[in-house]
Amino acid sequence: MAVKQYIEAIHDALQEEMARDERVFVLGEDVGVRGGVFRVTAGLIEQFGEYRVLDFPLTESAIVGVAIGAAAAGMIPVAEIQFADFILPAVNQIISEAAKFRYRSNNDWNCPIVIRAPYGGGIHGALYHSQSMEALFTHVPGLKIVTPSTPEDAKGLLVSAIRDPDPVLFFEHKKLYRSIRGEVPEGEYSTPIGKAAVRREGDDITVITYGLGVHLALDAASHLEKEGISTHILDLRTLRPLDEQAILEAARKTGKVLIVHEDNKVCGVGAEVSAIIAEHALFDLDAPVRRLAGPEVPAMPFSPTLEKAYMLNTDKVAQEMRALAKF
Amino acid sequence: MADKVRHIELGLTDQQVLDMYWYMVLARTVDERMWLLNRAGKIPFVISCQGQEGAQAGAGFALDPSKDYIAPYYRDLCLVLIYGHTAKSELLSAFGKPEDPNSGGRQMPGHFGDRKRRIITGSSPVGTQIPHAVGAALAAKMRGEDFVAYVSFGEGTSNQGDFHEAANFAGIHKLPVIFFCENNRYAISVPESKQLACKNVADRAAGYGFEGVVVDGMDPLEVYRVMKAAVEKARNGGGPTLVEAKTYRLVPHSSDDDDRSYRTREEVEEAKRGDSIVRLKQYLLDVGLLTEEKDAALRKKALDEVNEATAYAEKAPHADPATLTHYVYAEEAVHHGR
Numbered sequence: 025m026a027v028k029q030y031i032e033a034i035h036d037a038l039q040e041e042m043a044r045d046e047r048v049f050v051l052g053e054d055v056g057v058r059g060g061v062f063r064v065t066a067g068l069i070e071q072f073g074e075y076r077v078l079d080f081p082l083t084e085s086a087i088v089g090v091a092i093g094a095a096a097a098g099m100i101p102v103a104e105i106q107f108a109d110f111i112l113p114a115v116n117q118i119i120s121e122a123a124k125f126r127y128r129s130n131n132d133w134n135c136p137i138v139i140r141a142p143y144g145g146g147i148h149g150a151l152y153h154s155q156s157m158e159a160l161f162t163h164v165p166g167l168k169i170v171t172p173s174t175p176e177d178a179k180g181l182l183v184s185a186i187r188d189p190d191p192v193l194f195f196e197h198k199k200l201y202r203s204i205r206g207e208v209p210e211g212e213y214s215t216p217i218g219k220a221a222v223r224r225e226g227d228d229i230t231v232i233t234y235g236l237g238v239h240l241a242l243d244a245a246s247h248l249e250k251e252g253i254s255t256h257i258l259d260l261r262t263l264r265p266l267d268e269q270a271i272l273e274a275a276r277k278t279g280k281v282l283i284v285h286e287d288n289k290v291c292g293v294g295a296e297v298s299a300i301i302a303e304h305a306l307f308d309l310d311a312p313v314r315r316l317a318g319p320e321v322p323a324m325p326f327s328p329t330l331e332k333a334y335m336l337n338t339d340k341v342a343q344e345m346r347a348l349a350k351f
Numbered sequence: 352m353a354d355k356v357r358h359i360e361l362g363l364t365d366q367q368v369l370d371m372y373w374y375m376v377l378a379r380t381v382d383e384r385m386w387l388l389n390r391a392g393k394i395p396f397v398i399s400c401q402g403q404e405g406a407q408a409g410a411g412f413a414l415d416p417s418k419d420y421i422a423p424y425y426r427d428l429c430l431v432l433i434y435g436h437t438a439k440s441e442l443l444s445a446f447g448k449p450e451d452p453n454s455g456g457r458q459m460p461g462h463f464g465d466r467k468r469r470i471i472t473g474s475s476p477v478g479t480q481i482p483h484a485v486g487a488a489l490a491a492k493m494r495g496e497d498f499v500a501y502v503s504f505g506e507g508t509s510n511q512g513d514f515h516e517a518a519n520f521a522g523i524h525k526l527p528v529i530f531f532c533e534n535n536r537y538a539i540s541v542p543e544s545k546q547l548a549c550k551n552v553a554d555r556a557a558g559y560g561f562e563g564v565v566v567d568g569m570d571p572l573e574v575y576r577v578m579k580a581a582v583e584k585a586r587n588g589g590g591p592t593l594v595e596a597k598t599y600r601l602v603p604h605s606s607d608d609d610d611r612s613y614r615t616r617e618e619v620e621e622a623k624r625g626d627s628i629v630r631l632k633q634y635l636l637d638v639g640l641l642t643e644e645k646d647a648a649l650r651k652k653a654l655d656e657v658n659e660a661t662a663y664a665e666k667a668p669h670a671d672p673a674t675l676t677h678y679v680y681a682e683e684a685v686h687h688g689r
Contacts, residue, residue, distance in 0.1 A: 089481070116476055
């Protein structure tokens with residue numbers, strides 16, 4: 025196994041899938057000559073040429089719409105939206121078109137596209153380079169929503185997304201790009217969409233989270249271990265479809281559940297996870313479900329103190345975990 | 352006599368120009384039947400092609416249904432008939448029956464689609480299909496194949512961002528796509544004068560670096576001439592063309608609209624005199640390819656097909672309610688918990 029950065033794992037998945045299947049191509053703003061503003065696609069244009077690594081004008085709706093049309097004609101497009109915040113002009117194409125292609129044609133057409141987008145804050149990106157957009161799309165049947173937290177999953181889930189016959193939104197937490205390294209298996213592999221992963225076994229409390237939250241929970245759990253609190257951590261990995269069985273198993277394991285995400289709380293992914301637990305595992309609980317999420321403000325401010333106040337961190341997560349353990 | 356050989360000069364055989372007329376008449380007959388069924392309370396909704404059959408026929412005959420992709424909009428009944436749909440398929444759609452090849456009765460009538468015929472599935476938000484056609488054209492260019500993509504839309508839709516974004520991109524890469532605007536003068540109730548500051552939709556092509564052409568959309572042969580040139584240019588690497596066919600919507604926007612509130616009856620009656628079906632019939636009479644007797648027989652054949660299709664579609668079984676949750680994702684993936 026090689027140790028790779030999260031961003032390298034994403035790059036490798038793209039490079040290997042493009043080499044494996046000539047129908048696969050990437051399109052987006054600055055993905056070609058510049059190699060992406062985060063450098064995810066660095067080097068691909070030299071290897072695959074300017075059409076398979078296609079620099080697009082500033083037209084998010086067309087990036088997705090053209091990807092849909094190319095897929096209709098037999099290609100496998102991987103569209104990059106430069107920041108998840110800028111996906112909004114493409115929402116009509118994603119929700120009205122990609123999500124409904126199969127259903128509205130009674131299984132005649134399908135829409136095998138991937139839309140990658142860096143999301144999340146903590147990089148001084150202010151309101152429009154920090155947002156978490158996943159809840160908006162997780163509500164939509166017909167889409168699959170993937171939010172990997174480790175380099176191994178980033179690569180394996182992107183491979184699965186590219187090979188999936190339906191549209192997949194692939195959200196990459198940009199704070200993980202270069203801060204997280206991890207072992208990535210050698211050779212070709214894929215990680216199934218729709219399966220959560222237990223990141224730590226524990227007996228006292230359960231944390232259910234995804235993306236950056238996984239790393240905060242793992243850090244907090246190692247602190248709490250010294251205090252005698254044993255934490256079970258479930259990484260959702262895919263937000264649609266949610267792995268209900270894994271959620272219920274994780275909830276029943278300890279009877280105490282904390283859900284953590286950076287996206288704001290109201291109608292967030294945590295609301296659905298807690299509803300699933302309430303519907304199916306209420307009497308296995310020893311404490312009310314708790315949620316730690318971003319505040320109910322429109323987006324993350326630029327001011328360093330306000331950004332810090334918005335962002336989750338290990339201390340905030342640990343504090344919630346302690347409170348839950350004491351209940 | 353020069354006019355007599357017009358279709359021959361354009362490269363159409365006698366049979367092809369008669370077929371063109373047949374599809375226009377069939378489309379009109381299907382469309383009129385849908386209005387009757389709607390007014391009789393048998394189908395909930397109609398959206399019409401009436402007035403635009405000639406433009407669609409001219410365009411459809413310039414394409415190659417064996418390889419060219421089309422991304423039609425909701426008035427393109429005549430076009431999809433040329434692409435292989437039938438009175439039966441469209442009446443099944445009107446009744447929302449699962450045998451409908453467009454959507455299995457899931458979508459409103461007029462929301463066309465058929466993978467094996469390269470008719471890209473369409474929706475109701477206008478203009479979303481324009482980047483789809485451009486994407487198909489991109490695939491042709493990337494793979495070095497010689498198919499073209501065709502997309503149609505109304506003049507109202509030419510105001511949408513998706514039109515601009517898609518046309519701009521197609522222009523940059525000289526993609527093999529034809530943007531076909533069926534300007535029927537109204538976006539529901541809003542006339543052209545309140546939709547466009549420029550004289551023609553075709554004028555907008557200059558901003559995207561390719562040619563825009565205005566054509567009399569009530570003259571199917573003229574539309575064919577312009578479209579054939581656009582298709583040949585696209586196929587030969589010459590890039591996109593924006594063709595604007597000036598037509599007129601002869602009926603209300605849909606079965607839920609009342610056009611008496613925004614246009615005069617005199618205006619509509621005047622437009623009917625220039626109906627493309629009337630004009631092509633006159634041409635065929637003039638060149639001796641049609642007689643009143645042959646025309647009556649042709650119209651009876653269309654009516655027979657529509658009668659048979661209506662009876663079939665009305666009797667066809669409705670969707671099993673258990674299918675409501677089918678095909679959200681690939682079934683194979685669902686079975687594997689994905």
